[in-house]
Amino acid sequence: MKHVGVIDIGSNSMRLVLIEIGKKNYFRIIDEVKETVRLGMDMTIDGKLNPQRMEKAISTLASFKSLCEGLGACNIFPVATEAVRRASNQKEFLHIVKSTLNMEIRVLTGxxxxxxxxxxxxxxxxxxxxxxxxxxxxxxxxxxxxxxxxxxxxxxxxxxxxxxxxxxxxxxxxxxxxxxxxxxxxxxxxxxxxxxxxxxxxxxxxxxxxxxxxxxxxxxxxxxxxxxxxxxxxxxxxxxxxxxxxxxxxxxxxxxxxxxxxxxxxxxxxxxxxxxxxxxxxxxxxxxxxxxxxxGLIYEILRGEKVIKDVLEVSLNNIIKTLNIDKDHAHHVWELAESLYTQLKPLHKINGNSCKILKTAAMLNDCGKTINFYNYHKHNFYMLTNFPINGLSHKELIMAAYTMMLSVKENFDIDNSPYVTLLTEEDKYVIQRLGIILRLAECFDRKRNGNITKVECKLKSDQLFLRLFSKGTTETEQKEVESRGAYFTKVFGKTLQFE
The missing domain is CATH 3.30.420.150 (Exopolyphosphatase. Domain 2)
Incomplete structure (x- = not known):
C-alpha cells in the first residue's frame, strides 16, 4: 500500500488530492482539500505574483505537505498552471517553495x-x-x-x-x-x-x-x-x-x-x-x-500514457479490489448473466443494449455485504448510487441499483422509491427483467466456486428448459433456481424446467 498526493496550484484555487494505491494499481481517494488563494489575481504591472498571495500559497502548500506527511511515506506531485507559468517572478516563487518546504514544483506548459x-x-x-x-x-x-x-x-x-x-x-x-x-x-x-x-x-x-x-x-x-x-x-x-x-x-x-x-x-x-x-x-x-x-496526473502515475479502453470495466474492477469483493465470483456471475441475457432475448424483448446496466449490477451485487450481510440489498442500493463509477450515465447507474434491488426483493416498489422521476415505464420494464436474469445468475453460482460452467436455454411452448454444465453435482443450484420459478413464470409466462 502506498500513498500519493497530487497538488494542483491553479490561478484561482489550490487543491490537494490524496490517493491510496494498492496491489495491481487499484486506488481510492482518501482525502481532498481546496483553498481559494487566487494566485493569479492582483499581479503587478510587470507581471509579478502578488507578495501577499505568494505568502498565502506557500502557507497552503505547507498545510498540504503536513497532511501528506501524516500518512507516513507519501509521494507528492505538485504542479502549477497559468498564473505561475506567466509570472515574471516565477523563479523566485519556486525558489522560496524549494528552500522553505523542500518541494519541487513542476510548472506545466499550456x-x-x-x-x-x-x-x-x-x-x-x-x-x-x-x-x-x-x-x-x-x-x-x-x-x-x-x-x-x-x-x-x-x-x-x-x-x-x-x-x-x-x-x-x-x-x-x-x-x-x-x-x-x-x-x-x-x-x-x-x-x-x-x-x-x-x-x-x-x-x-x-x-x-x-x-x-x-x-x-x-x-x-x-x-x-x-x-x-x-x-x-x-x-x-x-x-x-x-x-x-x-x-x-x-x-x-x-x-x-x-x-x-x-x-x-x-x-x-x-x-x-x-x-x-x-x-x-x-x-x-x-x-x-x-x-x-x-x-489526468493520477492516471499517468497509475498507467503511464495508456488510455483506458473500457472505462466501466476498469472502474468496476477498481471498486471490487478496493472493497475486497470476491472477484472470481463477481466475474462469473456476470458471465452467466450475460449468457442468459443473450439467450433469453426472444423472451425478455428488451430494446437496445442494457448490458452495461446488467454488468454493473452483477459485478457489484456483493458490495453491500462488505458492510453487513443482513439487509445487504439496502446497502447495495446506497453504495451503488454513491460510488464513483465511471462509464455509466446517471440513469444507467440508477437502473443498475434497482436491478440489484429487484434481484433480491421481487416485491420492491419502484414507484415509491427516490429516483423514480428519472425512469420511464420502459426503463421499469427493463429493470424488472434484468433483476430476474441477475437472480438466476446468482443462483447458478450459489456455491461461489464456479461449479456451473455454462447454462443452455431452450424455449418450448410455455416452458423454458435449462441445461446445466458443471464440475460437480447441481442439486444446490437447481433448488435455488426453483425457489424463483413462480416469479419467473409471473413475469415471463414460462415455467422453468431442467433437462
Whole structure:
C-alpha cells in the first residue's frame, strides 16, 4: 500500500488530492482539500505574483505537505498552471517553495495542462468524440478528441479571474459589456482554426465553473442525484441559465441556489466563456466531467500514457479490489448473466443494449455485504448510487441499483422509491427483467466456486428448459433456481424446467 498526493496550484484555487494505491494499481481517494488563494489575481504591472498571495500559497502548500506527511511515506506531485507559468517572478516563487518546504514544483506548459485535462476526462467518461473545455482562473484549455485520441489542443490566456478583471464583471454585467465581451471571445475563438471542424460535438466541461453550472441546473429541477460527474444538459438549458443570471449583481448572485458564494464574483466571466463557445461551436449539450488535470496526473502515475479502453470495466474492477469483493465470483456471475441475457432475448424483448446496466449490477451485487450481510440489498442500493463509477450515465447507474434491488426483493416498489422521476415505464420494464436474469445468475453460482460452467436455454411452448454444465453435482443450484420459478413464470409466462 502506498500513498500519493497530487497538488494542483491553479490561478484561482489550490487543491490537494490524496490517493491510496494498492496491489495491481487499484486506488481510492482518501482525502481532498481546496483553498481559494487566487494566485493569479492582483499581479503587478510587470507581471509579478502578488507578495501577499505568494505568502498565502506557500502557507497552503505547507498545510498540504503536513497532511501528506501524516500518512507516513507519501509521494507528492505538485504542479502549477497559468498564473505561475506567466509570472515574471516565477523563479523566485519556486525558489522560496524549494528552500522553505523542500518541494519541487513542476510548472506545466499550456500543452501539458491541456494533455492532463484530456487524460483525466478520457479515462473517466465513456465517449469517443467531443470538445473538452477547462476554464481555469487565468487560462482556458480546449481539446478536440476524435476516436478517443487528442487530435488538437490549445491553451488560451484568459479565464475566470482575468476575464472578470478585464471587463469589470465582479459586481455586475450590463448589455453593453456583454456585447464587448462576446465580441472579444468570438475573435479569440476564430483564431483557433480547428474549432471550425468541431461543430455539433458534445462539449465536455472541466473545472469549478462547469460544476457550478451543473449544480444550478440540478437545484432548479430538483434533480434527485447529488452527483456532478457525467451530468448532462441540453445547450438550450445552459444558455437559459446563463441568461437568467448574467445581469444579476454580486449580491443577487450569492442567492442563486447551486452557485458557490466564493466563486460568485468571477462566475459570470467564466460562464460567458462557456456560453460563447457553445454558440460558436453549436454544441448540442454540455457534459460535466469530474475528472480533469488532477485525475489526468493520477492516471499517468497509475498507467503511464495508456488510455483506458473500457472505462466501466476498469472502474468496476477498481471498486471490487478496493472493497475486497470476491472477484472470481463477481466475474462469473456476470458471465452467466450475460449468457442468459443473450439467450433469453426472444423472451425478455428488451430494446437496445442494457448490458452495461446488467454488468454493473452483477459485478457489484456483493458490495453491500462488505458492510453487513443482513439487509445487504439496502446497502447495495446506497453504495451503488454513491460510488464513483465511471462509464455509466446517471440513469444507467440508477437502473443498475434497482436491478440489484429487484434481484433480491421481487416485491420492491419502484414507484415509491427516490429516483423514480428519472425512469420511464420502459426503463421499469427493463429493470424488472434484468433483476430476474441477475437472480438466476446468482443462483447458478450459489456455491461461489464456479461449479456451473455454462447454462443452455431452450424455449418450448410455455416452458423454458435449462441445461446445466458443471464440475460437480447441481442439486444446490437447481433448488435455488426453483425457489424463483413462480416469479419467473409471473413475469415471463414460462415455467422453468431442467433437462
Amino acid at each position: 500543452a501539458e495542462e491541456a494533455y492532463y485535462d484530456y487524460f483525466g476526462v478520457i479515462n473517466s467518461l465513456d465517449f469517443s468524440n467531443g470538445l473538452i473545455m477547462d476554464i481555469g482562473g487565468s487560462s482556458t484549455e480546449l481539446i478536440w478528441v476524435k476516436d478517443k485520441t487528442k487530435k488538437e489542443a490549445i491553451s488560451l490566456p484568459f479565464g475566470a479571474l482575468n476575464i472578470s478583471d478585464q471587463f469589470n464583471l465582479a459586481e455586475k454585467m450590463d448589455s453593453n459589456t456583454e456585447k464587448d465581451l462576446n465580441k472579444y471571445l468570438m475573435v479569440q475563438f476564430k483564431k483557433v482554426t480547428w474549432l471550425e471542424e468541431v461543430k455539433n460535438l458534445p462539449l465536455i466541461g472541466v473545472g469549478g465553473t462547469i460544476r457550478n453550472i451543473g449544480k444550478i441546473s440540478r437545484k432548479t429541477i430538483n434533480y434527485p442525484i447529488d452527483r456532478s460527474h457525467n451530468y448532462q444538459m441540453d445547450s438550450s438549458e445552459v444558455l437559459n441559465i446563463y441568461d437568467s443570471i448574467k445581469y444579476k449583481n454580486s449580491e443577487q448572485r450569492r442567492k442563486v441556489k447551486g452557485l458557490s458564494k466564493e466563486r460568485s464574483d468571477i462566475f459570470i466571466g467564466a460562464f460567458s466563456v462557456a456560453a460563447a463557445l457553445m454558440k460558436f461551436c453549436d454544441n448540442p449539450r454540455l457534459i460535466v466531467s469530474g475528472g480533469g488535470l488532477r485525475e
